[in-house]
Amino acid sequence: MADLEELAVQLFDAGAVRLGDIEAKVGRRTPIYFDLRVIVSHPRIMMAVARHLEKLAKEINHDVLCGVPYAALPLAAVMSVNTDTPMIMKRKETKLYATKRLLEGIYYKNQKCLVVEDVVTSGGSLLETVETLRREGLVVSHAVVVLDREQGGASVLEANGVIVKSVFSLSCLVNTLYKAGRINDETVGMIVDHIKECQFGMKDNLD
Incomplete structure (x- = not known):
């Protein structure tokens, strides 16, 4: 647990956790925002x-990895190299020339694909990747994520046959940062209220 607590503080100090009244995707506002793209500049983190x-991945039977573009791609690449597990990449849009593929890399029908994601809020971005992989004949039943914001995304994904395993839940991360003196009581209260008030379901999986 100590190493997770240390990692939480390192992420905060590196700027991967930002506080304030911040505009998130689709015009939503949040008192806490996660930008894990910054960790590409911090190799140890x-x-x-x-x-x-x-x-988390060790507990899940899988043949290939696929990171949700773009923030999770570097993480999936590091995991692929560390564990000698093949990786495939989903493009944001279909390639308009040559192979005209939406997925890059070598894969086969009925292979088990483990999806890697940075943050799950409503589950929409992850679900979009899952649907693409399934259309290509891959079997997707699990995803590993850095942070579950506990706003309904994991339930949306579970309803679509995807079990989410996370390194951090938002509650645990906030509690750790509070104990480390990085955030105060007022900020904790605002974040807890935000989690309760901003819950997503099947009709609003927009993240």
């Missing part, structure tokens, strides 16, 4: 995050 994701 990125390695630590990948290692924790690998621990």
Whole structure:
């Protein structure tokens, strides 16, 4: 547990956790925002995050990895190298020339694909990737994520046949940062209220 607590503080100090009245996706506002893209500039932190994701992945039977574009791609790549597990990449849009593929890499029908994601809020981005993989004949039943914001996304994904395993839940992360003196009581209260007030379901999986 101590190494997870240390990692939480490192992520905060590196700027991967931002506080304030911040505009998130689709015009939503949040008192806490996660930008895990910054960890590409912090190799040790990125390695630590990948290692924790690998621990979760060990419990899941899979043949290939696929990171949700774009923030999770570096993490999936590190996991692939560390565990000698093949990786495939989903493009944001279909390639308009040559192979015209939406997925890059080598894969086969009925292979088990483990999806890697940075943050799950409503589950929409992850679900979009899952649906693409399934259309290509891959079997997707699990995803490993760095943070579950506990706003309904995991339930949306479970309803679509995907079990989410997370390194951090938002509640645990906030509690850790509070104990470490990085955030105060007022901020904790605002975040707890935000989790309760902003819950997503099947009709609003927009993240």
